[in-house]
Amino acid sequence: MSIKTQKIFEAEFLLEDMREIIRKTSPHSAFSKDDKIQFNEKLKKLSEIVEELRTNKYTELKIKYITNGIELRTREEDFINIHPIQAAGRLTLEARKALISYGDGYSTCDWCRKPFRLDKIHRPPIDEFHSELAEFVGMDQARVVPGARRGFQAVVSSLIEKGDSVLLSAISHYTEFLAVEDSGGTVKEIPLNEKNIVTADATVQKIEDVKKNTKKLPKLIMLDHFDYMFGNEHDVYGIAKVANEYDIPFLYNGAYTVGIMPVDGKKIGADFVVGSGHKSMASVAPSGVLATTDEWASKVFRTTQMVGDITGRKFGIKEVEMLGCTLMGGTLISMMASFPKVVERTKHWDDEVKKSNQFLDEFLAVEGSKVISEYPRKHTLTKVNTTESFDKIAKTHKRRGFFLSDELRKRGIVGEFAGSTRTWKLNTYGRTWDQIKYLGHAFIDIAEKYDVPVKANKQGQYSGDV
The missing domain is CATH 3.40.640.10 (Type I PLP-dependent aspartate aminotransferase-like (Major domain))
Structure with a gap:
């Protein structure tokens, strides 16, 4: 987890702590002495985190769990997620905000x-x-x-x-x-x-x-x-x-x-x-x-x-x-909050398909890699076969098929089926052109690291940092 992501979550959790005090003292937020002390302590910590974010100088505080073994989920903040069924379900900003307010059970029944x-x-x-x-x-x-x-x-x-x-x-x-x-x-x-x-x-x-x-x-x-x-x-x-x-x-x-x-x-x-x-x-x-x-x-x-x-x-x-x-409650409200952007994004479907094909053009430069789905693609969800490319590495690697997951994660990419280096699926939906370029270069970079032949593109080379 990046330190900036951690600090954002710390700040959000502190705000929820303060919100809890307000809930407990409704309807007039009549704080007791202890309530005031707790509220001000949270506010002070929040101010410190805001200052850390402003100056980009951080104190380390590891947060792994939210509560009771529920891990903090940061894959959308810290990684490019290519999971085949998660891409288009990623919440909009509006949905995340609405969920904060309408997360209570029967909140839509007010x-x-x-x-x-x-x-x-x-x-x-x-x-x-x-x-x-x-x-x-x-x-x-x-x-x-x-x-x-x-x-x-x-x-x-x-x-x-x-x-x-x-x-x-x-x-x-x-x-x-x-x-x-x-x-x-x-x-x-x-x-x-x-x-x-x-x-x-x-x-x-x-x-x-x-x-x-x-x-x-x-x-x-x-x-x-x-x-x-x-x-x-x-x-x-x-x-x-x-x-x-x-x-x-x-x-x-x-x-x-x-x-x-x-x-x-x-x-x-x-x-x-x-x-x-x-x-x-x-x-x-x-x-x-x-x-x-x-x-x-x-x-x-x-x-x-x-x-x-x-x-x-x-x-x-x-x-x-x-x-x-x-x-x-939250399910319906998130759907409603996202809806205007969902309607708008359907108008740009052709761009999403172009990005999918752009990524696959580079992915296929790794010799032995294949697209099992119809190609060129008409969708962002794609099934690929890397039996003759990355699976050859897996056969002798001490981590076997998990080596590819390791290499991708080092480069900030998750969502592939962990351990699979033969046939697997990915989804590029919602990614920016810069992220698409980065994804393609990442697979090229992994291939070159393990001496898997890579075909040149139209310009005769691949460029870009990964």
Whole structure:
């Protein structure tokens, strides 16, 4: 941990200590003698830290744990994090600030009034946020959910009965499987082509196979736009068209798209759009979005009709598949606070893809390194194969595959799968051009250190400090 990062956290924790004294003495902050002493002691330490930061002269004070074995997490402050599933979930400044204020459990319920439902709350403007979410993904209605998986579950439980077939891709996420299993359905996988892509033609063939074998059409098609295995783009437009021709509902899985690139569900031809807040919308986990058309809203967002047999109790307009309210407190507020920047960043998706390809151009200069995903890239999530480059070093290195993690960490880079030097994934989303350049040079530098051949770039050399 860098000393500057440590001091920032020290200062934040001191402010929280002072805040705790204020909380304990509410409503008038009537400090006792001991309260005043504690408050002033904290204030003095805070002033000292501010002075250290101003002068860049520091006293060392190691802070490893926040409390009870929970380590201080500083990888976003001290490193370039290329973890495949963390990149686009990194909180915005606004979300981090909002989380400080709204971290208490049911903080979003301060102004909950009739009809007592999350998407009807005016203060903070949660009702407006739901409308904005629907518009953002080009659909009619939307709900926030505890992760994309709960969006899958809500749709599947609404549409699927025991024995029904659901079409998924051969590399669909395990949570899609579980959603189908939970409803008693049966998964039927659409095969990949030689490029590890799902096509419309393959979907037609699978539909016909299911129809022939079960005498019924599939009840739902769920497809990732970009999958989690390779980050490859699948033909969602073509497959949505096929689904429409067969009159089969189509669920667009935007876990790796909603929040980082433009998504228009109706333009795609989707009946349902599911996104992940913590994966692609700069939000606290678990968070996500489920959006649909007016045609399907009454089914997937159906309200409870249950009546208690003794008490006669009813629960108004609570939605069954949502189990009433979904995201309360910090998760939802972080999603809302990040939303303006999330909307803006989707307009610059092409730049993110360019940066991904720029990095890989340099990464591939290390002889033996390969990109397993489709290339040139259309996404920032990429699967690579370094069996013929860095894995050759690992075979004789005393640290085996962990040598690469060690070398990257020395250069301020984390997020690779520790110990893996054969096939692994990385994500460059959200990185600046300078960081992209630094990343590429870092892998070049490691290769040269261990005498792995490096091909020259167009200028005939690589430059830059790592």
